[in-house]
Each structure stands twice: as structure tokens, then as C-alpha cells.
Amino acid sequence: MKNELNRDGLAFNEPLLWERSRKGRVGLSLPRRDVETAEIGDDLVGDATNFPELSEVDVARHYTRLSQWNFCIDTNMYPLGSCTMKYNPKTHERQAALHGFAAAHPLLPTRLSQGLLRMMAELETFLAEITGMEAVTLQPAAGAHGELCGMLMFHAYHRKNGNPRSKIIVPDTAHGTNPASAALCNYRPIKVSSGENGILAPEEIARVMDEDTAGIMITNPNTLGLFEENIREISDIVHQKGGLVYGDGANLNAVMGIVDPAASGLDVLHLNLHKTFATPHGGGGPGSGPVCVKKHLAPYLPVPRIIRKGDAYDIGENFPDSIGRLHSFYGNVGVMIRAYCYIAGMGADNLKKASQLAVLNANYLKESLKDTFELPYDRPCMHECVFSDRKQHAHKITTLDMVKRLMDFGFHPPTIYFPLIVGGAMMVEPTETESRENLDRFIATLKAIAAEAEGNPEILRKAPHGCRLRRLDETAAARKPCLTG
Amino acid sequence: MHYFPHTDEDVAEMLAKVGVKRLADLFGIIPDACKRKNPLDLPAALTEGEMNAHMDRLSRSMAAAPEYNSFLGAGRYDHFIPHLIPSLLARAEFSTAYTPYQPEVSQGTLQAIYEYQTLTARLLGLSVANASLYDGASALAEALLMAMRITKKRRIALSRQIHPTYRQVVATYLAPTDHEIILLPYLPDGRTDIAPVSSINDLAAVAVQSPNFFGCIESLSHIAEAAHRQAALCVTGFTEALAYGLLKNPGSQGADIACGEGQSLGIPMSYGGPALGMLACKNEYVRSIPGRLVGETTDMEGKRGYVLTLATREQHIRREKATSNICTNSSLNALAAAMFMASAGKTGIREIARLNYDKTAYLKTRLEEKGTELPFRAPVFNEFVVRFPDGFEQQYQRLLQDKLIAGLPLERYYPELAGHYLLNVTETKTRKQLDDFIWEVHR
Numbered sequence: 001m002k003n004e005l006n007r008d009g010l011a012f013n014e015p016l017l018w019e020r021s022r023k024g025r026v027g028l029s030l031p032r033r034d035v036e037t038a039e040i041g042d043d044l045v046g047d048a049t050n051f052p053e054l055s056e057v058d059v060a061r062h063y064t065r066l067s068q069w070n071f072c073i074d075t076n077m078y079p080l081g082s083c084t085m086k087y088n089p090k091t092h093e094r095q096a097a098l099h100g101f102a103a104a105h106p107l108l109p110t111r112l113s114q115g116l117l118r119m120m121a122e123l124e125t126f127l128a129e130i131t132g133m134e135a136v137t138l139q140p141a142a143g144a145h146g147e148l149c150g151m152l153m154f155h156a157y158h159r160k161n162g163n164p165r166s167k168i169i170v171p172d173t174a175h176g177t178n179p180a181s182a183a184l185c186n187y188r189p190i191k192v193s194s195g196e197n198g199i200l201a202p203e204e205i206a207r208v209m210d211e212d213t214a215g216i217m218i219t220n221p222n223t224l225g226l227f228e229e230n231i232r233e234i235s236d237i238v239h240q241k242g243g244l245v246y247g248d249g250a251n252l253n254a255v256m257g258i259v260d261p262a263a264s265g266l267d268v269l270h271l272n273l274h275k276t277f278a279t280p281h282g283g284g285g286p287g288s289g290p291v292c293v294k295k296h297l298a299p300y301l302p303v304p305r306i307i308r309k310g311d312a313y314d315i316g317e318n319f320p321d322s323i324g325r326l327h328s329f330y331g332n333v334g335v336m337i338r339a340y341c342y343i344a345g346m347g348a349d350n351l352k353k354a355s356q357l358a359v360l361n362a363n364y365l366k367e368s369l370k371d372t373f374e375l376p377y378d379r380p381c382m383h384e385c386v387f388s389d390r391k392q393h394a395h396k397i398t399t400l401d402m403v404k405r406l407m408d409f410g411f412h413p414p415t416i417y418f419p420l421i422v423g424g425a426m427m428v429e430p431t432e433t434e435s436r437e438n439l440d441r442f443i444a445t446l447k448a449i450a451a452e453a454e455g456n457p458e459i460l461r462k463a464p465h466g467c468r469l470r471r472l473d474e475t476a477a478a479r480k481p482c483l484t485g
Numbered sequence: 486m487h488y489f490p491h492t493d494e495d496v497a498e499m500l501a502k503v504g505v506k507r508l509a510d511l512f513g514i515i516p517d518a519c520k521r522k523n524p525l526d527l528p529a530a531l532t533e534g535e536m537n538a539h540m541d542r543l544s545r546s547m548a549a550a551p552e553y554n555s556f557l558g559a560g561r562y563d564h565f566i567p568h569l570i571p572s573l574l575a576r577a578e579f580s581t582a583y584t585p586y587q588p589e590v591s592q593g594t595l596q597a598i599y600e601y602q603t604l605t606a607r608l609l610g611l612s613v614a615n616a617s618l619y620d621g622a623s624a625l626a627e628a629l630l631m632a633m634r635i636t637k638k639r640r641i642a643l644s645r646q647i648h649p650t651y652r653q654v655v656a657t658y659l660a661p662t663d664h665e666i667i668l669l670p671y672l673p674d675g676r677t678d679i680a681p682v683s684s685i686n687d688l689a690a691v692a693v694q695s696p697n698f699f700g701c702i703e704s705l706s707h708i709a710e711a712a713h714r715q716a717a718l719c720v721t722g723f724t725e726a727l728a729y730g731l732l733k734n735p736g737s738q739g740a741d742i743a744c745g746e747g748q749s750l751g752i753p754m755s756y757g758g759p760a761l762g763m764l765a766c767k768n769e770y771v772r773s774i775p776g777r778l779v780g781e782t783t784d785m786e787g788k789r790g791y792v793l794t795l796a797t798r799e800q801h802i803r804r805e806k807a808t809s810n811i812c813t814n815s816s817l818n819a820l821a822a823a824m825f826m827a828s829a830g831k832t833g834i835r836e837i838a839r840l841n842y843d844k845t846a847y848l849k850t851r852l853e854e855k856g857t858e859l860p861f862r863a864p865v866f867n868e869f870v871v872r873f874p875d876g877f878e879q880q881y882q883r884l885l886q887d888k889l890i891a892g893l894p895l896e897r898y899y900p901e902l903a904g905h906y907l908l909n910v911t912e913t914k915t916r917k918q919l920d921d922f923i924w925e926v927h928r
Binding site: 014086094095099105108130179181227258281335337360380 | 842850
């Protein structure tokens with residue numbers, strides 16, 4: 001670490017861990033040695049690991065300073081479309097950290113772990129009620145893991161029925177994880193386009209659905225923030241050819257207590273507890289991606305499963321048609337605890353109200369900004385809406401320029417350049433935890449940025465100006481990767 | 486409880502702006518057939534105080550140290566976690582941020598993950614590590630898919646000494662893929678019998694775990710040689726990352742990919758999850774690696790900074806041709822592991838690992854002196870198998886009532902090992918707890 005003066009006030013310039021290292025420092029209280037040293041063969045012992053040597057104060061300051069370079073939900077509105085960045089209640093952190101939960105070993109005899117087994121069984125029941133489905137696994141560790149679980153169940157179901165099938169229908173509005181998850185099951189994704197109104201037309205599905213197609217993966221509401229109004233008809237078409245319907249529930253936050261996903265024809269639906277159910281996303285994880293199914297697919301759910309025996313709970317492994325196991329143990333229990341508390345604390349009325357207000361907030365933004373930015377699909381939206389940068393092209397300003405400028409005004413950018421069917425997409429999901437005043441500030445800010453695009457485009461092209469770093473060179477990072485220091 | 490800031494007046498004015506009368510009207514486009522007929526049937530909402538009481542009650546029904554003297558290991562380990570780690574992790578700037586898609590406002594997470602990748606690569610003795618996977622089991626499955634992509638071969642030699650649930654996860658992930666798994670048996674000393682490898686052709690990988698499920702330290706250099714003779718990759722798994730604070734690391738012994746569980750590095754057991762999938766490999770395989778990677782770059786003014794990189798491997802760009810479908814990973818736990826590795830440092834990690842080794846040796850030696858049978862003789866790190874006398878099952882149940890958990894019965898996983906138990910000893914065990922255990926099982 002060079003001995004330079006800090007001239008950045010509270011915006012410290014923090015070096016890498018090993019640049020702070022000084023030989024001889026240790027940053028934790030070493031456990032007591034109350035046994036003698038045992039013999040160990042020289043052939044087993046490695047060289048000392050080249051870790052930095054730091055004091056506890058070094059470590060505390062290092063991470064405190066790094067944290068100050070992050071934008072988070074507690075900073076301000078974080079309108080990443082399809083990510084549902086709602087407020088993460090603090091009480092959930094207390095609950096998940098309770099000693100009995102945090103220190104619980106997964107192989108405890110079940111009679112010594114009834115509390116968590118009960119929590120998991122009840123969470124399964126809650127999620128079944130919210131989705132209308134009949135059986136649930138909490139095992140998948142994230143949304144894409146849930147998708148993989150669902151696709152493996154499709155695969156096992158069709159194999160059991162004597163026709164393995166080789167294709168799967170994936171709309172052009174799907175998350176990138178959908179085709180990648182299907183490909184892990186050797187399914188060839190068949191892309192279908194949404195119609196001019198932004199939703200799928202039943203005829204389009206009927207055209208490609210055949211008896212070599214395992215089914216369809218459908219996100220509803222879709223990634224344009226629109227409700228797939230033809231979902232029932234589409235499900236019928238897929239079912240008539242012996243296929244199954246997979247629902248990507250990333251956008252469930254729009255429809256809790258309002259839509260009955262089971263009635264809309266889904267056979268399998270994954271949820272993202274780290275989106276809809278307010279668990280923190282941790283800068284990229286851990287999440288949790290439970291999978292809810294109808295009765296006919298329940299035998300294929302992963303093992304182990306939680307079994308209720310009167311007032312007690314057990315863990316069952318003996319399900320011969322199960323796809324098997326997806327996690328070392330039972331999934332991300334710490335995340336489940338938070339989601340369980342969210343549902344228990346909110347109750348039925350507030351969950352429904354959360355969806356109503358999420359949709360209200362999104363429609364309010366849409367109405368307030370549709371004269372400023374092109375709105376390719378001008379229809380009532382659900383929890384998010386998608387604008388494009390077409391109006392700003394006249395000034396040679398792109399979505400990237402505008403969202404980088406948003407940072408200078410203290411907002412996190414929305415999801416950009418997705419869905420792919422909208423050029424220069426800005427996908428905005430405010431969530432229900434944003435106040436009207438904050439939405440108004442966001443609207444005023446975007447309008448000011450659109451005005452800058454006309455009057456002072458250069459300031460946008462060089463944005464952000466108020467962050468610790470300016471725009472980063474991602475091309476250079478990929479061309480000559482430097483992944484370790 | 487709820488977290489909506491909306492006043493009735495806000496809602497009315499916003500509805501007016503949208504041009505509808507009631508909140509329900511926002512959902513007018515949804516066909517009736519898709520709508521719920523009845524309100525959600527969920528328990529009455531709890532207040533925060535009621536929730537505390539309810540969760541306290543559930544939590545108290547769980548067995549945990551120090552009330553329980555538990556010798557359970559087998560993939561989750563009760564290591565001491567300095568309060569520094571949960572205290573720093575609880576900073577909302579880390580915990581409530583999303584994936585760092587916008588680097589200018591995510592440099593904290595990005596630099597921290599770059600540091601995690603670096604410390605992981607150093608711990609495992611390989612050139613690159615990814616930003617994390619879900620857990621040790623999915624890390625092994627991803628590593629094997631990676632090996633099959635690299636070698637374009639379909640057979641995998643899988644040690645039977647790999648954690649049984651990891652083998653099950655591998656079977657699940659690979660089920661739809663054209664492949665063949667050949668299980669390698671174990672030798673009388675508890676280590677993997679590598680001899681069958683020499684007669685297997687079309688081999689993508691030889692996969693072992695070290696220390697293995699019985700706690701035995703595998704002879705990784707011999708395994709790597711055997712794999713390379715068949716032009717296969719050597720994939721080294723682990724459930725106990727701390728072991729490499731003491732033992733020769735996989736990279737130095739010839740492993741091509743090392744993958745496993747990082748829970749031991751500052752992460753609570755939390756009934757098995759969330760955990761931390763670690764994966765590192767030789768530099769030549771970096772473009773086949775699954776999951777996210779953070780790389781160093783510069784900003785417009787030449788200042789050092791970090792970004793997500795090599796995204797062309799990933800699902801959001803490559804879609805069905807991606808190296809994996811993983812998106813959300815275990816970022817916050819990777820951060821915990823980095824904090825632990827940084828706090829322990831070069832000398833601390835060695836001392837903590839050594840204490841695990843020494844305390845385990847203490848228990849093992851004294852049990853043997855008292856006549857307990859140790860069926861496998863290979864050296865171990867912090868777990869080992871014992872064979873208790875016939876009828877020990879009743880004593881095991883009685884000890885449970887005395888809040889002593891005498892390890893994991895192995896028969897469920899290895900039917901030939903009735904009466905065998907897997908015992909784990911970490912640095913958290915005091916000499917007195919070890920002595921109590923010895924006394925109790927020989928009573």
C-alpha cells in the first residue's frame with residue numbers, strides 16, 4: 001500500500017486486501033489450544049497458504065469502506081425490472097440469525113429439528129395456497145435452479161410416459177436462464193415470438209407444438225410487464241399434445257391473491273423468494289427458488305421431502321419416481337426463514353395489497369413517463385413497464401447513457417437492453433415499497449435526463465460523474481481477463 | 486406488518502393519474518378464468534412482537550451447541566465464527582444489493598468478489614476461481630459437466646468416498662445427458678481404489694473428494710496421474726475447505742478442477758443452507774467455467790476498477806449455449822468466506838486447521854486406547870470412522886437424551902457399515918468435551 005494522503009474525504013480509496021498485508025498480523029481470536037500437537041506426515045502438509053496478514057481493525061475498515069461504494073435498497077429506489085427489489089424487512093434478519101436456526105446441523109435427528117421442519121412444512125403450505133398448486137419443494141437454491149428442477153421433472157415425466165421428447169417452446173421474451181436450463185436437459189429450445197400486442201398468440205403456439213415437444217416455458221406476467229391473457233388457451237394447446245406448461249414465477253409480485261396460477265393451466269411454477277418474498281439478494285445471492293406443482297407431477301419432485309405425521313415432521317427419501325436430489329441438504333433454509341416470516345407478518349390481505357400497489361406504482365410511472373420515452377407496448381401493465389430509447393436516438397443518446405446519468409441523481413438504473421425484443425429497453429420495476437414522492441422524484445429525474453439528452457447530450461455520454469469511478473472498460477476486461485490478484 | 490408507504494390520498498391520486506377508479510380495476514385485463522375465486526387462506530398476520538415470540542419458540546426446539554455436544558460433520562461443520570463477520574455482512578450495502586450489473590455503483594461487491602476469487606484460487610492452488618455456486622454438491626455437478634464439455638467424453642469415474650448426497654446431485658444433474666458413471670470402490674484403509682481407472686476409456690474425469698467422506702486424506706497426486714494417463718481431467722471435490730489451510734492443496738497435486746463446499750469459512754450451518762459452492766481451475770479452462778467471474782479493468786480516467794466479465798459464457802448472452810444456467814449464486818456467503826480467509830490470514834488459517842487436526846487426533850488416539858475399533862487406517866483431517874460394539878444403537882439413543890450426539894450412523898449411506906459412525910471434531914470442541922465423550926461411549 002503506497003503511503004499516499006487520502007484526499008477524498010469520506011470516499012476512501014481502499015486498496016486490495018493483500019496490499020494492506022503486514023507480516024505477523026492476525027485478525028481473529030485464535031481458539032484455545034488445549035491438546036498437544038499430533039504427528040503429521042510431511043507428505044501431507046502443504047506450504048503456508050498465501051493469505052494476507054491483517055488485524056481485525058484492518059478487516060473491519062476494509063469492508064466498511066468497500067460497502068460504501070455499493071448502492072443498495074436501503075440507499076434508494078432500485079428499479080431493476082424482473083428483479084423485484086423491494087425493501088427487505090430488518091426483523092427477518094433477527095429471525096434467521098436465531099441461534100437454534102443458524103447453528104442447526106442438517107443431519108440432526110428429526111426429533112431434534114422439529115422447529116425448522118415445521119417452518120419448512122408451513123412455508124410449503126403457504127406457497128401452495130398462494131399459487132393454487134398442490135405440492136411444493138423448497139430445495140432449489142435460486143430461480144434458475146428451480147427452472148432446472150422443473151425441466152428435470154418434465155424430462156422424468158415424459159420418459160416415464162414412454163416418449164422422452166426433444167424440444168421445448170421458449171418465447172422470445174423469456175429470461176436467458178430458461179433456454180439454458182432447458183438445454184441442461186438436452187431440450188432444443190424452439191423460439192416463438194410474441195405478437196404486436198406484446199403477448200403470445202395461441203395460434204403461434206399451435207403452429208409449433210407437436211408430440212416431440214415437451215412443453216412450454218412461459219413467464220407470466222411476461223418480461224414486458226404484460227399479462228399473458230391467452231395463457232389458458234395456450235395451456236390447453238400444449239396439454240392436448242401431451243406437453244406440460246412451466247411457469248417462470250419471477251414476476252409473481254404482480255398477482256398475489258389476484259391470479260390463480262393453477263387455474264391458468266400451469267403444471268409447474270417456480271418462485272423466487274429473493275424477489276416476491278422480500279429476502280435480501282446479497283449482491284448476487286443466496287436466493288431460493290421453490291417449485292410448486294400440480295398433483296400429477298408431485299411424484300417427480302426432488303428428494304428429500306418433508307412429511308407431516310400428525311403434529312410431527314419427518315424427512316422422506318423414498319419416492320421412486322423422484323428426479324433425485326438437487327442440493328447437499330434441503331436448500332437455502334436461511335432464506336426460507338425470511339420468506340416464511342414475510343408471509344406470516346403480511347398475511348393474506350397485505351400480500352394482495354402488495355401486488356395491487358406494485359401494479360399501481362408501475363402504471364403510475366408508465367403514465368407519467370410515456371410522453372418522455374417511447375413506450376412500445378402502450379397497454380395496462382402489471383408490476384413493471386418497458387420503455388425504449390428511440391425518441392433519444394435523434395440526439396445520439398442511448399439507454400446506457402441515460403441510465404448511467406441516473407446514478408448521478410442517486411437512483412439505481414433499471415434493467416436495460418432486456419427484453420431483447422425491445423431495442424434499447426429500459427425495464428422499470430418500482431415495487432410497492434416506493435412512496436409516491438419518491439416515484440415523483442424518479443419521474444422528474446428521468447424527465448430532466450431526457451431534457452439533457454436534447455440540450456446537453458455530452459454530459460450523458462460521459463456519465464456517471466458523481467460515482468467513485470467513471471464508466472468502466474468492460475471490453476478490455478474480457479479481452480485480457482485478470483481474474484485474480 | 487406491511488411495508489407500504491402509500492396513504493389513502495396517494496392511492497386515490499395515483500389511480501386518477503392511471504385513469505381507473507379502484508385498485509381492482511388495474512387487473513381488468515386479466516381473464517376471469519385466471520383469477521382467484523377466493524381470498525388467500527393464510528394464518529392471521531403476526532405483529533413483529535408476536536413473530537419474535539413464535540420464531541423464538543421454533544428456534545428453541547432445535548438442538549444446537551453448546552447445549553448439545555455434537556460430533557456431527559459429514560458436510561457441515563461447526564466452526565467458530567468471529568462476530569466481525571456477521572456484523573460486516575449485515576451491512577445493508579452488501580446484503581440488500583442485487584447482482585453487480587452496474588459496476589459504477591457496485592464497486593464494493595465487485596472488489597470483494599475479486600478478492601474472494603483470489604483467496605479461493607490461493608487456497609486451492611489453482612489459477613482462477615469463479616464468483617461462487619450454490620453449494621458443494623452443485624459445484625461438483627457443474628465441474629463434471631465442465632469436464633465433459635472440455636474433453637468431449639462421456640464417462641466419469643466417481644469415487645464412492647465422495648459425499649453420498651453429492652453423488653446423488655451429480656446423478657440428478659447428469660440424468661438427461663448421455664453419460665456413464667463408474668463408481669470407484671474404497672480400499673481397506675478408507676481411501677479410493679484408483680486401480681480401475683487404468684482400464685476405462687472415453688473418460689472425461691476422475692472425481693474424488695479429499696478429505697473424503699470417511700475423513701481420509703486421498704493421495705491426490707496419484708489420482709491426478711491416473712486421470713491424466715487416461716487423458717481425463719482430475720476433479721477434486723471437498724466438503725471441508727478448511728483442510729487446505731494445512732494439507733497440500735489440490736492444484737499443487739495436479740488437480741485440473743477443484744470444487745466443493747466453503748461453509749467452514751465463516752458461514753453458519755443454518756440447517757444445511759445457504760452454503761457456498763467453490764470452484765477453481767487451471768487457467769486454460771477459464772472459458773469453460775460455469776457461473777460469474779469478476780475481472781479487473783480501468784475506468785475512463787484510468788482508475789482501477791472491477792466488472793463482471795467473460796459474460797459471453799453466460800446464459801443472459803449465450804442462452805442455451807451457456808456454460809451453465811446459474812444466475813443467482815451465493816455471493817454474500819462468498820463475501821463471508823473472504824472475510825474469514827482475510828481475518829485468519831496466513832498464520833491463522835494454519836493454526837485453526839492444525840487445531841482441527843490435533844483435536845481429532847486426540848479423540849481418535851484415546852478412543853483407540855479405550856478399545857474402540859478404527860476400521861480405516863489412512864490419515865484423516867477432522868473426521869474419522871469408528872466401529873462401536875454391537876448394540877450401540879440403544880446407547881446412541883440414550884446419549885441423545887443426555888444431549889450428546891455421537892456422530893453420524895453410516896449404515897444408511899453404506900449398508901455394509903452397520904455399527905460404524907462418522908465423528909467430526911473441530912476447534913470448537915474443548916478437551917473436556919472430548920473427554921466427556923470418551924467416558925460416555927465407554928460407560
